[in-house]
Amino acid sequence: MAAKQMDENLRLSWPTILFILGTTVGALLWPLYAYVYGVTAGEILLAVAYFVATAMSITVGYHRLIAHRSFACRSWVEAIFLIVGSAAWQGSALEWASDHIRHHGHTDTKKDPYNINQGVWYAHIGWLFWKRDVSDVPRFLANDRLIALQHRYYVPLAIFTSFVVPYLIAGTGGLMLAGLVRIVVGHHVTWLVNSWAHIGGNRPYNPNVSAADNWMVALFTFGEGWHNYHHTFPNDYRNGIGALAWDPSKWLVWSMAKLGIAWDLKLVAPTDRWKKRVAGLLDYSDPDGVSVKRLRKTKADLERQIEESRARAQRLLRDSLDYEQAAHENIRDLRERVAGYLTEKQEALTESTRTRLERACETLDNIDVYQSLLERVAMAEAKLARA
């Protein structure tokens, strides 16, 4: 690899190499330190708190807020993410987000900074050992005052938050565990998204990209493992979309919105998600990738989606109109009646009833989309079964 990299006029980044080496050796010495001096519950608690806070400052702050602008928040919230995130030692948000935007724009190509096609090791850690071109910093990042400030004072800030603070709170034991060990664990956990989530897992939304949905990676990375969805819809504030999909980062953003300190949460409409999923499946460039099994699974999921939408629309109607008949009516008739009701009774409706009815209309419209997608999948399945 060395010769190849030299060809591209890249040079080794010694400060990064020495930092990774130093922290790794320090972290490996921790068991010996703990054996000699012992470990306290306070040190463990501090390390866990530090791990959660720094990792989520990366996933929610660096990634979903700064790189993807998937929501907006108060400046002081952004400042907290920048200060705490610096303790993760993943570079300034400016560098991190620039690399990440390049990763999304050029996934799986030479321009992708953590290109998986250069090997799992390279995507996980190796890419960091090389100096890279950082001239294409997006304007929106360079113009953000807080991001520029964090970039300028990154090293002293990171030293203070990751080493000085744990030392002041819990002495050398705190420095070892909440500092060194936590940094190394945090590094590898984040890097799993670039390595493991680009090799193993499912690709339901875009089968032609290496990024995969991987629940195990999601478990370790506060929800970042739903990587096929994320690469398909990078601006959605969620990475795991199902109600039960493990995504604590999404839950934090949602909670901040409830508290009124975050807003403009970007969401992909369920119909757009399904259109992409079906298109991804049927337009797959590798013919072996489309199996009867996958088509059947998509069909079953779509049928479930239709049933859930029907139930949701009926629930909304029942709550707003006492619509006992709703269950027996044809979807199109039902939608026309509700739309008529919305125009005729306009004045008499309360705000919440109106919202509910509008949502019911939208849900009924969505069913049409799902049904047409279902027909496409069923046709493909019949064709494949005949072949």
Ligand SMILES: [Zn+2]
């Ligand atoms: Zn990726």
Ligand SMILES: [Zn+2]
């Ligand atoms: Zn991303």
